[in-house]
Amino acid sequence: MSASRQSRRLGWIVFGLGMIALRVVMVWVPGFAEELYGRGVFPLIRLGMDNSLGLLPFPAVYLLTVLLLFAIVRRLRKRNRNIHSLLRRFTGMGLGLAAFLSALAGLFLVLWGFNYARIPLRHQLALPLDPLEEKAVIHELERAAAGLNKWVEMKPASTKTGLEKRVRAAVKTTLQEMDWPAVGSPRVRTLYPGVVLKAFGVSGVYNPFTGAATLPAGLPAVSRPFLMAHELAHAWGVTDEGEANLVAFLACTRSADAALAYSAHLAWWDYLYGPALRADHDAAVALQKRLDAVVRTDQESLRMHWQRYRGRLMSAARHVNHLYLRSQGVSAGVLSYDSFPALLRAWRRSAAKGVSG
Numbered sequence: 001m002s003a004s005r006q007s008r009r010l011g012w013i014v015f016g017l018g019m020i021a022l023r024v025v026m027v028w029v030p031g032f033a034e035e036l037y038g039r040g041v042f043p044l045i046r047l048g049m050d051n052s053l054g055l056l057p058f059p060a061v062y063l064l065t066v067l068l069l070f071a072i073v074r075r076l077r078k079r080n081r082n083i084h085s086l087l088r089r090f091t092g093m094g095l096g097l098a099a100f101l102s103a104l105a106g107l108f109l110v111l112w113g114f115n116y117a118r119i120p121l122r123h124q125l126a127l128p129l130d131p132l133e134e135k136a137v138i139h140e141l142e143r144a145a146a147g148l149n150k151w152v153e154m155k156p157a158s159t160k161t162g163l164e165k166r167v168r169a170a171v172k173t174t175l176q177e178m179d180w181p182a183v184g185s186p187r188v189r190t191l192y193p194g195v196v197l198k199a200f201g202v203s204g205v206y207n208p209f210t211g212a213a214t215l216p217a218g219l220p221a222v223s224r225p226f227l228m229a230h231e232l233a234h235a236w237g238v239t240d241e242g243e244a245n246l247v248a249f250l251a252c253t254r255s256a257d258a259a260l261a262y263s264a265h266l267a268w269w270d271y272l273y274g275p276a277l278r279a280d281h282d283a284a285v286a287l288q289k290r291l292d293a294v295v296r297t298d299q300e301s302l303r304m305h306w307q308r309y310r311g312r313l314m315s316a317a318r319h320v321n322h323l324y325l326r327s328q329g330v331s332a333g334v335l336s337y338d339s340f341p342a343l344l345r346a347w348r349r350s351a352a353k354g355v356s357g
Helices: 003-028 030-050 060-078 086-111 113-117 134-151 163-177 221-235 241-253 258-279 281-289 293-307 312-327 333-356
Strands: 188-191 205-207 212-216
Touching: 003 030, 003 086, 003 113, 030 086, 030 113, 060 188, 060 212, 086 113, 134 258, 134 281, 134 333, 163 188, 163 221, 163 241, 163 258, 188 221, 205 221, 212 221, 221 241, 221 258, 221 293, 241 258, 241 333, 258 281, 258 293, 258 333
Parallel strands: 188 212
Antiparallel strands: 205 212
16 A cells, blocks of 8 residues: 555545544534534535536436445555465455544534534524323324415415426525524435435435435325425524424415325324324324315325335334434434424414514
8 A cells, every 4th residue: 555545545544433423522512513503614615516416407416326326446456466465455445434434424513514513403593392282182182183284275286387497486485594504505406316325215315425315206185285395494504303393394385286285284193193193093193084085096096105114124224314313312212303392382472482582
């Protein structure tokens, strides 16, 4: 291994470890992460991503994948087969792998991961995270049912026209009203083939290396607006899953856009129906029967769509996601998604106090 290559690899290792150390320090000073990174560095990164990779006519992940494969093939072709010892060969491979993983971790933190150390959105909004009582769950389900029956009558037959711009504008406005910095115009990309994400039970993901919110191809149209809004909340630095759901719901329902509002109410119902069945099975079933026939058809289509991908791979991916979220300071892991109904009720109560005050 040449001295220059070894120096580069050691440099990446130092960089990655340095960023990890900084992330640990940020846990103790969230105000530092909020002001310096969240409201300083990250908006600049957001603008840089949007005005470079975001301008490509295709998802940048394809370009990065091709470049990575090219680099691997090039490295394999240049590999010196006459290495003096097996030990030196494995040492070089180990150092290269360590450098790659360190670079990956360091870049992830710089490009987006430091957002995990920021002051959570719910704390900035002073929203208590109190669990819903049994009666409250049924009451929330009644509201969701009323919203579904209302918006299903107004939603257009097709939601594709200008959907990305409409959702992005709604999310941006909502975040700005929350005093959360939302600069730039992150893109929503569709990944083909969709099974690449769906097999892992992933309905959407934010890619910090491309700066794009990414949805798998072939998602049911009624679910896309809410999922877009959720991933765009992540693109603007909201890390908690329940908080991203809250932003997505508010953005979709306050825009007076029937397609967006209907999609948000479908998601809201989905988060409520399981807990409602456990709280009062008969009341929940009765509310289900009161839904418009079109709503029930859409719900069944969504259920059947994801049923095709259920299996061990999806379960394993959920477990990995749980461990990842916990490693980033999200103590509830994947259960943080389920905090959405409680956060929504807290938001409404806070808004009501603001009006009365």
